[in-house]
Amino acid sequence: xxxxxxxxxxxPPQRLDCSALTPDRLRGVSLAExxxxxxxxxxxxxxVGDVFTIAAGDAGDIVIAGGSPLMDDIGxxxxxxxxxxxxxxxxxxxxxxxxGRLRITGNAGPYAATGLLGGEIEIGGxxxxxxxxxxxxxxxxxxxGVVVVRGSAGxxxxxxxxxxxxxxxxxSGDTPASRMLAGTLVICGRAGAAPGYLMRRGTxxxxxxxxxxxxSATGSVDHVFRALLARALAPLSAKAATLIGGAALARxxxxxxxxxxxxxxxxxAA
Amino acid sequence: MPGMNEAGMxxxxxxxxxxxxDESFAEAFDMRGTALIITADTPAWAETAAVSLTGFATSIxxxxxxxxxxxxxxxxETPDGRPGVRVLLFAGSTGELQKQxxxxxxxxxxxxxxxxxxxxxxxxxxxxxxDALRYFADGFQISKRFGxxxxxxxxxxxxxxxxEGTTGLTKSxxxxxxxxxxxxxxxxxxxxAETAVAAMAAVAxxxxxxxxxxxxxxxxxxxxYKGLVASTNDAYCPTLRxxxxxxxxxxxxxxxxxxxxxxxxxxxxxAMRVGLAAACALGPEAGVARIGAGNYGGKxxxxxxxxKDLMP
Numbered sequence: 239x240x241x242x243x244x245x246x247x248x249x250p251p252q253r254l255d256c257s258a259l260t261p262d263r264l265r266g267v268s269l270a271e272x273x274x275x276x277x278x279x280x281x282x283x284x285x286v287g288d289v290f291t292i293a294a295g296d297a298g299d300i301v302i303a304g305g306s307p308l309m310d311d312i313g314x315x316x317x318x319x320x321x322x323x324x325x326x327x328x329x330x331x332x333x334x335x336x337x338g339r340l341r342i343t344g345n346a347g348p349y350a351a352t353g354l355l356g357g358e359i360e361i362g363g364x365x366x367x368x369x370x371x372x373x374x375x376x377x378x379x380x381x382x383g384v385v386v387v388r389g390s391a392g393x394x395x396x397x398x399x400x401x402x403x404x405x406x407x408x409x410s411g412d413t414p415a416s417r418m419l420a421g422t423l424v425i426c427g428r429a430g431a432a433p434g435y436l437m438r439r440g441t442x443x444x445x446x447x448x449x450x451x452x453x454s455a456t457g458s459v460d461h462v463f464r465a466l467l468a469r470a471l472a473p474l475s476a477k478a479a480t481l482i483g484g485a486a487l488a489r490x491x492x493x494x495x496x497x498x499x500x501x502x503x504x505x506x507a508a
Numbered sequence: 509m510p511g512m513n514e515a516g517m518x519x520x521x522x523x524x525x526x527x528x529x530d531e532s533f534a535e536a537f538d539m540r541g542t543a544l545i546i547t548a549d550t551p552a553w554a555e556t557a558a559v560s561l562t563g564f565a566t567s568i569x570x571x572x573x574x575x576x577x578x579x580x581x582x583x584x585e586t587p588d589g590r591p592g593v594r595v596l597l598f599a600g601s602t603g604e605l606q607k608q609x610x611x612x613x614x615x616x617x618x619x620x621x622x623x624x625x626x627x628x629x630x631x632x633x634x635x636x637x638x639d640a641l642r643y644f645a646d647g648f649q650i651s652k653r654f655g656x657x658x659x660x661x662x663x664x665x666x667x668x669x670x671x672e673g674t675t676g677l678t679k680s681x682x683x684x685x686x687x688x689x690x691x692x693x694x695x696x697x698x699x700x701a702e703t704a705v706a707a708m709a710a711v712a713x714x715x716x717x718x719x720x721x722x723x724x725x726x727x728x729x730x731x732x733y734k735g736l737v738a739s740t741n742d743a744y745c746p747t748l749r750x751x752x753x754x755x756x757x758x759x760x761x762x763x764x765x766x767x768x769x770x771x772x773x774x775x776x777x778x779a780m781r782v783g784l785a786a787a788c789a790l791g792p793e794a795g796v797a798r799i800g801a802g803n804y805g806g807k808x809x810x811x812x813x814x815x816k817d818l819m820p
Contacts, residue, residue, distance in 0.1 A: 462624050462670040463661050465588040470655035
């Protein structure tokens with residue numbers, strides 16, 4: 239059975255709450271009912287049928303053709319199935335997702351993967367600021383699952399990351415892994431300034447990074463765990479597997495301005 | 509030729525390649541089992557850690573657990589891409605297995621240079637591995653969860669000890685499969701036992717926990733002395749012919765036993781089948797003249813492995 243397909247009619251006139259367009263919420267719902275689902279975030283009413291043309295298909299496999307930076311909360315809370323967005327998306331893509339696979343071929347806005355608990359998110363383009371970071375009032379960021387960004391990410395990636403793995407195949411903005419609690423961030427390119435700022439625990443890999451003075455060099459121990467992680471990530475990101483499982487990495491422990499039990503593993507420390 | 513049937517009566521069996529096969533069966537019991545994969549930088553160090561972990565683990569009568577090496581693994585077969593060894597452990601209860609697992613991994617794998625330890629079985633219930641040993645790191649332990657599995661990283665003096673959080677438990681394990689090899693000389697009997705064990709070692713999911721896979725002191729239930737639950741199997745001791753009710757004919761000079769534990773009844777049966785074939789192939793002069801199996805009349809153990817069903 240082919241995918242349930244949504245085709246964007248035109249650029250939306252307002253920000254859209256797309257959290258209704260998940261396999262969990264559309265399974266067993268008729269096309270007419272889907273068309274009536276509200277998407278608006280302002281007082282001007284806007285339904286799915288106003289924004290998209292819909293082609294019937296398997297609700298467990300949703301394709302949204304034609305993205306927009308105004309399409310927010312794509313895949314929010316999904317637990318199973320797949321969503322593919324052929325284009326870019328707005329803020330909070332994959333918010334609170336528990337399972338399944340969310341694939342975005344274009345860029346994603348800020349707070350992608352916030353509150354992620356499980357499943358897999360792939361962002362074909364760049365991710366905005368606060369990738370996997372906690373939303374307002376939330377004590378911790380992403381707490382499970384895997385995120386792979388084929389491009390680069392903005393500032394504060396993996397802020398207060400609690401659990402799970404984030405891979406950025408390109409570069410990251412400033413203060414990646416800030417206030418990290420646990421989990422793993424992999425930056426296959428260059429990490430921005432102040433990596434691991436106030437991180438408590440957790441692991442950040444980077445090809446290039448300049449540790450803060452509050453990180454202590456602890457040698458270049460060849461960790462067995464690197465081999466385990468490289469094998470686990472190889473199907474998702476060859477670049478990450480190469481960095482993690484490759485040559486010995488310099489290890490820095492910190493941030494000693496805080497708890498100091500985090501680690502930076504850097505191929506080329508400047 | 510003589511052999512014990514379920515009523516304890518001696519009855520005729522068959523002859524294969526000149527070797528007399530008793531009309532008898534091995535009586536085996538349900539056990540709790542688990543498996544581990546131990547890796548290290550070299551095959552020799554993986555072997556060392558595994559040998560240490562499975563040491564003093566011949567019988568649950570006094571060792572708490574029965575354990576042995578199941579297989580040597582190539583780097584492609586292990587989680588971390590290093591050479592490894594798969595070991596199996598069996599106990600009478602889940603609690604005892606958990607206790608032994610924790611003690612043995614803690615004292616023999618955690619301590620071994622470069623070693624790491626992973627689950628070797630996806631069982632019905634988890635048994636704590638790194639989840640229990642992590643406290644050794646005194647607060648410096650690091651948890652990593654990916655690919656649906658949790659790993660603990662414990663800082664140690666040579667770097668890190670990586671240990672999976674849990675391994676699996678099976679309640680379908682079987683302990684006590686056995687073969688009694690009876691030969692015309694000590695040397696020929698030992699040679700047959702060594703040959704059988706070497707062949708049986710290739711069977712996946714089964715181990716022979718005794719020294720070199722062989723027991724020379726088979727036991728019977730009970731003793732004339734209070735407090736002893738088992739004592740020498742006088743019916744199969746060549747020197748006790750005439751003093752005790754002997755099960756041995758005049759041409760038998762030595763008896764050795766091979767005990768088998770397996771993760772499944774099928775693994776135990778396959779190991780016995782392979783061992784029987786290897787021992788029979790030697791013939792009665794180079795190997796043993798007679799093969800039997802130990803049982804308690806069939807009333808104690810749930811699993812009965814009849815030799816006639818396992819013949820090559």
